[in-house]
Each structure stands twice: as C-alpha cells, then as structure tokens.
Amino acid sequence: MNQEQLFFSILRSVLWGTPTEVPTDADWRGVLNLAARQKCLHAFSVWLKAHRVSTPFDKQLTPAMYMVLQRLARLNQLAISVIDLLEAHHIPATLIKGYSLSGLYPDPDTRDFGDVDIYVGEEHYERAAEIVTAAYPDAYWHSGTHGGIHYILVIDENMDRVVELHRVTMEFHDKQADALYQSFTHRYLYHSTTLDIYGKAVAVPSAAYNALYVFMHAWHHFESTGVGFRQLGDWALCLQLAHEQLTPAEWQTLTQEIDEMLAALHMKTAWQTFGHILVQELHLPTEAFPLYTTEYQERANRLLRQLLRDGHGGRPAKGDCRLMKRFAWERPKKNRLLQKSYTACRLLFEAWQMAKFFPDLAWHELHATLRASFRH
Numbered sequence: 562m563n564q565e566q567l568f569f570s571i572l573r574s575v576l577w578g579t580p581t582e583v584p585t586d587a588d589w590r591g592v593l594n595l596a597a598r599q600k601c602l603h604a605f606s607v608w609l610k611a612h613r614v615s616t617p618f619d620k621q622l623t624p625a626m627y628m629v630l631q632r633l634a635r636l637n638q639l640a641i642s643v644i645d646l647l648e649a650h651h652i653p654a655t656l657i658k659g660y661s662l663s664g665l666y667p668d669p670d671t672r673d674f675g676d677v678d679i680y681v682g683e684e685h686y687e688r689a690a691e692i693v694t695a696a697y698p699d700a701y702w703h704s705g706t707h708g709g710i711h712y713i714l715v716i717d718e719n720m721d722r723v724v725e726l727h728r729v730t731m732e733f734h735d736k737q738a739d740a741l742y743q744s745f746t747h748r749y750l751y752h753s754t755t756l757d758i759y760g761k762a763v764a765v766p767s768a769a770y771n772a773l774y775v776f777m778h779a780w781h782h783f784e785s786t787g788v789g790f791r792q793l794g795d796w797a798l799c800l801q802l803a804h805e806q807l808t809p810a811e812w813q814t815l816t817q818e819i820d821e822m823l824a825a826l827h828m829k830t831a832w833q834t835f836g837h838i839l840v841q842e843l844h845l846p847t848e849a850f851p852l853y854t855t856e857y858q859e860r861a862n863r864l865l866r867q868l869l870r871d872g873h874g875g876r877p878a879k880g881d882c883r884l885m886k887r888f889a890w891e892r893p894k895k896n897r898l899l900q901k902s903y904t905a906c907r908l909l910f911e912a913w914q915m916a917k918f919f920p921d922l923a924w925h926e927l928h929a930t931l932r933a934s935f936r937h
Contacts, residue, residue, distance in 0.1 A: 598872025789873025
C-alpha cells in the first residue's frame, strides 16, 4: 500500500467510521505530508490517537492535536456567545461552513475549523454587524465596512477567535444564476436542522442545502488557490446524509434543482468530474451523487493528480505568473490603463489554468467576468 492509498484508506475511515488496516512499513512522512497539504492533518492525528496507531512523529502530532482541540473549545464558547447575543436582539443565526459540518463526522473532533461563520441574511446583516462589533470593542481587527457577502471580526491578534457574519452564503456575477441560488437558499437553508453545542441547539443548514453549497464553496477554493480533500470529504458526507434523509421524490426534486443551477453556471461538467473522484476515492455510493456519470473518468483522474499535488491553497497564484509578478500584491490604483491591463492579464491567467480541465467553463467565466470588470 503506497502513501496515497493509505491516505485515502484512513480518510475513508475518518469519514465513514469504517475499519482499515495500517501496514507496518507505512511511509508516515509521506502520508502525513499529504494529509497536511489536504488540510486533513488534524483529522489524521485524532484518528491515529483513537485507533492507537503509533508513528515516528507522535511527539509532534500529539501536542499540536491538543492545541487545536483547545482552540476549537474556545470557538465553541465564542459561537454560543455570539448566537445568544444575536438571538437577544431577535436576529436568527445559522452556523454555516466548516463549523456546522463537524457534526456529520463519526468523531466530530476530527473536523477542525478556523472561525465561526454565521448566516444572518440580507434583512439583519447591517444590524448584526453593528451589534457584534459593539459587543467586542477591544477586538483586534474588523473589516470596517459591511459591504460584500460577509463581515469579519477578529477578536485576538493570533486570529484564534474570528467571527464572520454572512449576508448571503454565495453570490454570482450572472444575475440569472444568482437569483436561482438565492431562491435555493431560501427554500433549503432552514429546515429545523440543529447542532448541539454545550447543550444548546444551534441552527445549521439542511443536508440538502449543503449538498450544493459545500460544492460551490469548495469550487471557490479550487478556482482561486486550491481545494483540499477535507472539503471534498465534507461534501461527500453532506450528499450521503441528504440521500438518507430525503424521500425518493424529494431527492429527485433536489437533483432537478441542482441540475438547473449547474446549467445556469455552466458547471455541470465540473460537478460530475469532481463527483467521479468522490465515488472513486472516497467511496461515496453512486446513488448518493446527483447526476453521476462515468463520462469524465479520464478527466477526473487528471484532476485527481492535480488535487493531490496542489492540495488546499497550493495552486499557482497570480504572483507565480511571470507576467503578473509586477502587480502580484496590489492593483495599480492610479493608472486606469494599467488597472485594465492588470485585470485582463489576471483573468487570462486564471482562465488558462481552468481550461486544462474545463475549457467550456473557462471561456464562459472569462467572458462574463471581463464584461463585469470592464463595465465599471
């Protein structure tokens, strides 16, 4: 069993709670390095500890694991405090992203997260940001304005406690696609699904909502800096739970709505290519993946090689392109012509990277983004 096979074997055990055998001659350096690139190192540390599997790196892994668990406990307290504060002002709050997904794992401690993401919606967004900022007057940093899709409050200088308040969960340039997605959000986000945190039932998105949202969030990472298998594992768990919870008729309806959404975004091929990886490597049952096909198997295998190589945050950024190095960190603000040149070069570079796997989507996104960018 090579390091990639062992990595996926342990990851499947983390996701599904299935037993797995660990060879005595395992290449732990390679396996753990791969886990770190995929943002799965903490999950592997917890799994190794729970299954009493020893490695040559236990002296480094164990203290790091407990430090993460202590940070997660502080985030638990922060989440309760902020949600109680919002509820006291009659603002409904829903935990989203990584925090809300930890409860899907057989051992919730295996899923770490970096901050507390709370969806409050358009109606309450401005007021929620003001209330939370006023409650933490000594916060280390906050985003200053309430524009964009979320407002960020960093409470300590180590970025150990961070709150993000979301106006929307995602936003798209394409007006038709954005309208479809916001409608999908209003129909599926609230379904009396809760996560227990220290005895408090906290609202989280339904598995049906996360079946699409977690993919879209993972895609956002993929097309920018790279996505790790931690997020793809999240997606697999959401799909499996949605398939278990929904009736056949509800599952069919969800599949049709996802199909409609993907068509509006020109992303059906991307969805099905990533889906093949979930089925092949993470052993998600084919019946639990909407719109499953083997048509893109060869493309999925090539994509898998890149995902394993780049990991989370490891894709070439615009600063790695020789043409972009001059403006890698900051747009040329004072010269309008240079601004437009910078934008064109950046978008072409990003489209070139995407076209290696999804040429039709790369052209569509380049065309749509160029129109949006040069309209202003």
